[in-house]
Amino acid sequence: MRWSNTLIPTIKEVPADAEIPSHQLMLRAGLIRQLMAGAYTYLPLGWKAIQKAAQIVREEMNAADAAELHMPALQPLGLFERTNRKEAFGSVLIQFDVPRGNRQIPMALGPTHEEVVTDLMSHCISSYKQLPLTVYQIQTKFRNEERPRFGVLRTSEFLMKDAYSFSSSVEQLDEIYDRMYRAYCRIFARCGLKYLPVEAESGPIGGDASHEFMIPADNGEDSIVYCETSGYAANMERADTGRTAPEIKTSANAGTLEKQATPEATSIEQVSKLLGCEPSQMIKTLIYVADEEPVAVLIRGDHEANEGKIRRALDAASVEMADDKTVQEVTGAPTGFAGPVGIKCKIIADHDIPVIENAITGANEADSHLLNVNVGRDYQLETTYDLRNAEAGDPCPKSGAPLTIVHGIEVGHVFKLGTKYTEALDAQFLDEKEKRHPIIMGCYGIGVNRIVAGLAETRHDEKGLIWPLSIAPxxxxxxxxxxxxxxxxxxxxxxxxxxxxxxxxxxxxxxxxxxxxxxxxxxxxxxxxxxxxxxxxxxxxxxxxxxxxxxxxxxxxxxxxxxxxxxxxxxxxxxxxxxxxxxx
Amino acid sequence: MRWSNTLIPTIKEVPADAEIPSHQLMLRAGLIRQLMAGAYTYLPLGWKAIQKAAQIVREEMNAADAAELHMPALQPLGLFERTNRKEAFGSVLIQFDVPRGNRQIPMALGPTHEEVVTDLMSHCISSYKQLPLTVYQIQTKFRNEERPRFGVLRTSEFLMKDAYSFSSSVEQLDEIYDRMYRAYCRIFARCGLKYLPVEAESGPIGGDASHEFMIPADNGEDSIVYCETSGYAANMERADTGRTAPEIKTSANAGTLEKQATPEATSIEQVSKLLGCEPSQMIKTLIYVADEEPVAVLIRGDHEANEGKIRRALDAASVEMADDKTVQEVTGAPTGFAGPVGIKCKIIADHDIPVIENAITGANEADSHLLNVNVGRDYQLETTYDLRNAEAGDPCPKSGAPLTIVHGIEVGHVFKLGTKYTEALDAQFLDEKEKRHPIIMGCYGIGVNRIVAGLAETRHDEKGLIWPLSIAPxxxxxxxxxxxxxxxxxxxxxxxxxxxxxxxxxxxxxxxxxxxxxxxxxxxxxxxxxxxxxxxxxxxxxxxxxxxxxxxxxxxxxxxxxxxxxxxxxxxxxxxxxxxxxxx
CATH class of the missing domain: 3.40.50.800 (Anticodon-binding domain)
Structure with missing residues (x-):
């Protein structure tokens, strides 16, 4: 291509509204131009890079025996109602009525295609003989970003490779999942990306049910818990800490239990300021409802509770924060003053709780906290759990070496879906004995635009972009x-x-x-x-x-x-x- | 690809709701499946054919020095207001508000991208030195079809190659137009299509400003006026007839002018039925307003008036049907009873009018028609024009041989746009003397899905589809x-x-x-x-x-x-x- 026949509007100055290197450089190198907030035109250089990334994705998907197809962006809203995703997506789902004669047809722009592909398979698949089957597309997705940002890293319209597998058994699913996982590693490596497969939420199928593929980058929006020694990597929701249960015994230094007035101080920050203590000296007592039963969860004041871990510790199907009424019933006080001493419900605690000597907790009484709270004497625990988000310095669950927290850009996700969609949309197969079962699904996504933006974010110097040959325009x-x-x-x-x-x-x-x-x-x-x-x-x-x-x-x-x-x-x-x- | 790893759900029976061969065969051969009215999933075989067609389009566009880019589907509605296309598109334009924080942002799904590409160029182009420039994309378009039909031939979402050229002179535009025209011929030929470049509407730039590329097909929705002898082909709006002006003289057989009561008979059909005459014996007197002046246009009762020809004959910028009030003023009668005898406005007539002996016309009086109306005696004409749609048997304007009417599927369109969009959206360039001018545009579209549907429609036998090697899945x-x-x-x-x-x-x-x-x-x-x-x-x-x-x-x-x-x-x-x- 001759430069004079194409459009490469390079810019010397750093654009004022671009915060991160990939956004700045993609604008300056003439790869993209903004049409409106969250919507970019890919100019010829940017589009060529996208096409090269898409072609690598396509080659590896084909090699992994996935068949390419193409589903519409416009979808009937009713499908999202049947899977309860209309509510789950909220304002992210772009939806509207389209006039057809005298009627208005409710439609949505596909944020992904689980519904459409499952509906398709419910009509095309009838027998176990047709399974397993994996299909994919490289297609435009629409998700309304209330706050689009970081250039093309987070936009309302983007190019996604989404694959869906359909199996008659968990073994078939596992086999496809492993094949896709390997294909993803090949794709990101061929694109010249340093990538990290990260353990993510484990789904209803169990096992390693989900991995995110991350590009480590200072400006990444995701936090990854990582161990350099063992290579362990997990996202914040999923990451285990290698901490073990401490001995539960009352401290020899236990002071006298005291009640202290803390009017209107309901947060850790307010109480620690009022009492002049460190948050790590405090115990957060969070009231949850697990499968309809209230539970008090004890977390150190400076730590973040992890709902997935709490749910797994309780072996509960659902866990959610209790409402004010339940808190009042269980603690006898308004929200903000709960504590383990005398509380009328089950208590579970994080590993870091029993070792706090002379802790400060809510008094289960309005505007009051307790000082010098000690396990064994003031409240009882039989055991402890890993209930909080990992932090830098926590021991790795594999090697015991200190974990670090790195930031990353999510470029891919593989997930064992199970039968959520096939049950909701009646996609079934007949087994050898002519018995009906819902088809078992997996889904596998790649953000194609993010491959290019991730390269721009991680491969550049003060003069500009540095492309690998495989993706260079x-x-x-x-x-x-x-x-x-x-x-x-x-x-x-x-x-x-x-x-x-x-x-x-x-x-x-x-x-x-x-x-x-x-x-x-x-x-x-x-x-x-x-x-x-x-x-x-x-x-x-x-x-x-x-x-x-x-x-x-x-x-x-x-x-x-x-x-x-x-x-x-x-x-x-x-x-x-x-x-x-x-x-x- | 192994059949067992892909999805080819063939069907023996002809689907009940599929009317035409391409729709029937694309369903039966497992190329497509309907998601909802006007929306189809392309299954692996169908999508492979689409990709092969798209790749041929891409190769020929690149060879014609066009640069590929990619514009968003989501567009700010405001751009369509600035070009007056929000109104022009009407319900075809899919539009809605998208929530962003507390605001609702009006957006549209791009039916084409003239607005977006012109807005882009208004920011990227400043000097004549950057011109000419041609860009294109192969991208999904959205147009609400109130009555989607014929399978994938007319859907609300489709894959279009749209190219846009930007020039500093009409000569540059002409050169690009010719290059695109040749590229189109190569594309359709390489895809194995029999195609016909058809003269279409001439735009504001003059000359051969527009061609449609048609696939002759019995089920095509478009009518093409065609001469086998000369190769002349034009669409109905554009097609000239080779008829010449007849001598204007009163017939020797002129009968006595008579008024006949025709209560409530206002249409050609009603009057011919009431009076027992052929429509070809009648003169339709259509009252138009051409550049604010009323004009009576005389067309034979069985012919269709052609507004483009009327506008050109009158050398008018705009021509539209008169409202009832204007008709009353000009004829002294309500709409439906106009005639040339005694009318109070300018008259122009089609070539076929003066040769009608003893015609029947409106009497310019409610519920009345005149019999035995003859030119020269009862109304005057100085000359006649080609003012109607061509019909089979009319002489070809090139060869004089009889024209035929064939049906076709439109697969492409090339158009000299001029400065309509660049004026509306302020896309200007500075010439050698630093003087500002609006950039001169052309646009060039191909319906990629229609290439495949057109092949299915025209290449099959009783057993199934017959692909050319170039497009075969x-x-x-x-x-x-x-x-x-x-x-x-x-x-x-x-x-x-x-x-x-x-x-x-x-x-x-x-x-x-x-x-x-x-x-x-x-x-x-x-x-x-x-x-x-x-x-x-x-x-x-x-x-x-x-x-x-x-x-x-x-x-x-x-x-x-x-x-x-x-x-x-x-x-x-x-x-x-x-x-x-x-x-x-």
Missing amino acids: YEVLVIPLNTKDEEVMQTAERYYSELKAAGVDVLFDDRNARAGVKFNDADLIGIPYRVVIGGKGLKNGEIETKWRTAENAEMIAVDAGIAPILEALEAKKQEEYQAANVPE | YEVLVIPLNTKDEEVMQTAERYYSELKAAGVDVLFDDRNARAGVKFNDADLIGIPYRVVIGGKGLKNGEIETKWRTAENAEMIAVDAGIAPILEALEAKKQEEYQAANVPE
Whole structure:
């Protein structure tokens, strides 16, 4: 492609409203332009990168025996009512009525396609003989982002690869899940991303039912609990800590239990300020309702309760915060003054609770807290649990080494769905004995735009973007130094057309512009290999070549033609593939 | 791809609600499934055909120096207000409010992208030096179809290639238009379509400002005026007739002018029935307002007035039907009784009017018509015009041979837009003298889904679909006759994997099903080349190959490997390309 025939509106200045490097650089390098909040046009360079990422995704999905199809974006709202996702999505689901004759048809724009694909399979699948089956699409999704931000990382419209598997047994599901997991590792590695498969929520199917694929990045919105020693990685909801249950005994230093007036101080922050104590000296007593029974959950004042862990500790199907009425019944006080001493419900505590000497807790009485609360003497515990979010420094559940918290951008998610959708939408199969069962599903998503934005966020220097060859919008940039010089242009045109004919993706900077402008733009848009033609070099029968990240340029003889360039590209491709550690 | 890993739900019966062959066959061959009225999922076979068509479109657009980008589907409604297209689209435009915090943002789903691309260019283009520039996308469009029908030919969501050119001069526009026109001819020919470029509405830029690309098909919704002798083809709005102005003189057989009571008979049908005459004996007197001046237009009773021709004959900027008040003022009678005799406004007539002897017309008086109306005696004409739609048998404007009316499916449209959008959205450039001008635009659309539906509609027999190799979902279908026979399966697997490795797009029917079922499905889905393995043939060391449209199969030796298949495919590709008459 000639630069003059395409649209690469580079910008020198850092755009004022772009906060993070990927947003700034994608704007500056002319990859994207905003249409309105949360909606971007991909300009030619950006779209070429997206297409290359999509093609890698497609190749690996095909290799994993998934069949590509294409479902509509416009969907009947009724399907979301049948799966209860209309409510669950809330304002994220873009919905509206469409006129058809005298009627108004309620429709939604697909935020994902579980409903549509399950409805499809309910009509196409009848026998176990047709299973397992995995289908996928690379298609535009719509999710209203109330606060779109970070450029193309969080927009209301984005390109997603969503795959859905259908099985007659959990074993079939496990086999497909593993295949998809491996395909995901290959995809992100081939795209040149450093990625981390992260344990996520375990679903109703049990086992390792869900993994998120994260790109570690300082500006990532997700927090990942990570152990460098063991490689353990889990998201905050899921991450276990390697802490063990301490001995439960009353401290030898137990002081006298005292009641203290704390008028209107209901939060840890307010009480610790009022009493001049550290939050870590306090016990949060959170009243939950687990399967309709109230439970008091004790968490150290400076820690975050983890509802998934609480639910699993209680072996409950559902867990939710109690309402004010229940709190009043259980504690005899309004919300904000609960404590373990004398409370009228079951108590469970985090591992860090019994070791707090002379703790401060609510007094189960309005506007009052207790000082010098000690386990064994003032309240009883039989055992303790891991009930809170992991923190940096907690021991890794695998190695015991200290965990760290890193930030990441979620680019993929694999999930064992089970029968939630097939039960709601009547997608069943007949087994060998002609007995009906709901089909067992898995779903597997990749944010294609985020692959490109993630590369921009993690691969750049002060001059601009640094693409891997596999995703670079163009592999080679040919720059004639002086477009008015006939010999320069003839040579440059020859390199351009010969490289193109050899199947190289090449951009030809045919602009009549100063060399400095061209070099700056070249660094900014980050094309991996640069071929400069003109000046003294050409007079000596040589052209200058340079990798984007190399310190120095290399001269090659014009007489050698494009062969040395093709060799260099091939070697670099091999090198990048090796370095990416693409799994078999 | 193995049949067992993909989804090809073929159907024996003709679906009850599918009226036309393409709809019936695309359902039966498992290419599509309906999600709701006007919305279809493309199943794997259908989607592969779409992708092949899209790739041909992409290759030809790139060869025509257009740069691919990707614009959002969600668009701010305000842009459509600025171009007055919110009203023009009416209920076709899908629009709604999207919540963002406390605000509701009015948005629309793009029916096309003139607004968005012009808004983009208004920010990216400033100088004539950046022009000309052509961009395109292959993207999903949304248009609410009040009556969706004909399967995927008319749906509310479809895949469109839309290109937009931006130029600083009409010469640049003309050059791009011609390049796009040639690219379109290449695209449709390569896709194996018989196509007809049809003259369409001439725009504000003049010249051949618009062409539609039609696939002649009995079930097509569009009517094309066509001359086999000259090749002249135009749509109904645009088509000229080669009729010439007749001599204007009063007939020697003129009868006596008579008034006849025709109570409440206001239409040609009612009057002809009441008076027992042919519509061709009557003159329709249509009252228009052309640039604010009322005009009476005379058209033979059995003909259709053509507003574009009327506007051009009057050299008017706008022409519209007069309201009842204006009709009353001009004729002295309510609507339905206008006639040329004594009317108080300018009269223009079609060529066929003065030759009607003793015509019947309105009497310019309520509930009355005149009999024996004759030109020269009862009303005056200086000249006549071509003011009506062409009809079969009219002379071709080029050859004079009789025109025919054929039906067609519109698959593409190229249009010289001019400055309509760039003026409305302030997209300007500075010329060499730093003077501002609106950029001159062209737009160029292709309905990608219609390429595939058009092939299904025009290429089939009683057994099923007949794909050209260029668009066929798979080029080769490998059928083992008995999947339980180890030798059969080993040989079949070897052919499958070797063909795949050689880059052939191959489908492997690994189903454990009767040969009859497999052969019927093979004919229905229409894969061009069939390789059958098993039975007596294999015992003799041979496999059976057959083209979808061939009468007979051919046996080839297993020892020869896949080489004869590759040769046959290559020869067929060449043959189809030659037959398609792809222009240079």
